[in-house]
Amino acid sequence: xxxxEQESLGSVPVALSPLERFEEYLxxxxxxxxEQRRYLVERVFSHHEHFDADxxxxxxxxxxxxxxxxxxxxxxxxxxxxxAGLLRSFELNGRAVYEHxxxxxxxxxxxxxxxxxxxxxxxxALTEIIASIAQLHKFRIRGHRLTVDGVCDACSKQRSRERxxxxxx
Amino acid sequence: xxxxEQESLGSVPVALSPLERFEEYLxxxxxxxxEQRRYLVERVFSHHEHFDADxxxxxxxxxxxxxxxxxxxxxxxxxxxxxAGLLRSFELNGRAVYEHxxxxxxxxxxxxxxxxxxxxxxxxALTEIIASIAQLHKFRIRGHRLTVDGVCDACSKQRSRERxxxxxx
DNA sequence: ATCGTTGCAAACGTTTTGCATAAGG
DNA sequence: CCTTATGCAAAACGTTTGCAACGAT
Numbered sequence: 001x002x003x004x005e006q007e008s009l010g011s012v013p014v015a016l017s018p019l020e021r022f023e024e025y026l027x028x029x030x031x032x033x034x035e036q037r038r039y040l041v042e043r044v045f046s047h048h049e050h051f052d053a054d055x056x057x058x059x060x061x062x063x064x065x066x067x068x069x070x071x072x073x074x075x076x077x078x079x080x081x082x083x084a085g086l087l088r089s090f091e092l093n094g095r096a097v098y099e100h101x102x103x104x105x106x107x108x109x110x111x112x113x114x115x116x117x118x119x120x121x122x123x124x125a126l127t128e129i130i131a132s133i134a135q136l137h138k139f140r141i142r143g144h145r146l147t148v149d150g151v152c153d154a155c156s157k158q159r160s161r162e163r164x165x166x167x168x169x
Numbered sequence: 170x171x172x173x174e175q176e177s178l179g180s181v182p183v184a185l186s187p188l189e190r191f192e193e194y195l196x197x198x199x200x201x202x203x204e205q206r207r208y209l210v211e212r213v214f215s216h217h218e219h220f221d222a223d224x225x226x227x228x229x230x231x232x233x234x235x236x237x238x239x240x241x242x243x244x245x246x247x248x249x250x251x252x253a254g255l256l257r258s259f260e261l262n263g264r265a266v267y268e269h270x271x272x273x274x275x276x277x278x279x280x281x282x283x284x285x286x287x288x289x290x291x292x293x294a295l296t297e298i299i300a301s302i303a304q305l306h307k308f309r310i311r312g313h314r315l316t317v318d319g320v321c322d323a324c325s326k327q328r329s330r331e332r333x334x335x336x337x338x
Numbered sequence: 339a340t341c342g343t344t345g346c347a348a349a350c351g352t353t354t355t356g357c358a359t360a361a362g363g
Numbered sequence: 364c365c366t367t368a369t370g371c372a373a374a375a376c377g378t379t380t381g382c383a384a385c386g387a388t
Binding site: 036076 | 366367369370371377378
């Protein structure tokens with residue numbers, strides 16, 4: 001579930017930091033700027049990675065330590081981040097996976113069934129196809145999720161190496 | 170989760186019926202041709218619809234009645250149908266959704282967030298884009314899932330009608 | 339007779355809830 | 364002070380499992 005560094009799509013310049021944007025969102029809805037929320041924005045945006053609620057929890061301080069955030073609050077806050085446009089979420093193997101949305105370009109994923117890595121890609125052609133399909137069906141688009149399942153280059157090479165090794169035995 | 174009849178993509182002629190194909194699959198793997206499996210093939214292929222395990226269970230005979238199939242068996246059998254190539258499955262709102270695969274052309278979906286209807290569409294252009302992306306990344310494709318989220322024509326019309334009604338008050 | 343399959347009950351992993359307490363505005 | 368947010372415990376959700384009884388080959 002890590003991002004392949006070589007596949008990074010760069011970032012889009014934005015006016016406000018994720019924290020500023022979130023604070024603005026909270027204010028506009030009369031919600032509160034709590035320590036937990038501020039801390040989670042900081043942690044979630046400190047590195048660009050795909051993650052699920054559990055992986056995030058593992059990286060956070062344990063119960064009893066400073067900045068501890070309970071599991072329900074993590075779930076509630078991730079949902080708020082999605083509403084606020086900071087994160088995008090999609091489902092993979094029955095769990096919700098999150099990734100940066102704010103300040104990050106729209107993209108889709110290749111999902112390797114062997115190493116479970118998500119490789120990001122971006123293509124204008126896809127956007128155009130979707131737009132024309134939607135027009136045909138008079139469908140108002142809000143977003144899309146495309147996942148291509150298969151086996152990545154590294155895992156294909158690994159498997160053929162293993163097959164060769166087996167042949168020698 | 171119903172199929173829009175008007176959006177039906179037709180079917181592809183196949184040599185064997187779903188039941189025959191499944192029986193062949195079972196035989197090839199030394200698995201058994203049980204009454205429950207035969208009954209479920211019949212029910213699942215009696216109409217072309219998207220469905221989840223719960224929706225299927227609701228349509229099946231209740232405990233104590235003839236042809237009753239338990240929940241675990243329904244789950245196990247749906248998984249076998251996917252392995253056998255009879256059904257395709259994808260995740261929607263945290264549940265596994267199934268649709269016919271055998272004898273039905275590859276397609277993708279528009280998902281209406283208002284009425285939760287899945288509209289099927291098919292485009293050759295998408296297949297080509299995915300192939301070229303995969304080639305670029307030396308990625309071996311096994312399949313893909315594209316879902317376009319938004320609001321369908323019917324729901325858009327409904328909402329504007331309601332807005333107009335409100336304006337008159 | 340063998341061994342895969344079923345139904346039951348109980349577990350599972352993820353996410354959500356009700357509620358009392360804490361803390362932001 | 365008035366709410367909203369939090370942490371806790373427990374529930375809810377869809378799905379899977381262990382196991383004894385059953386049934387197909």
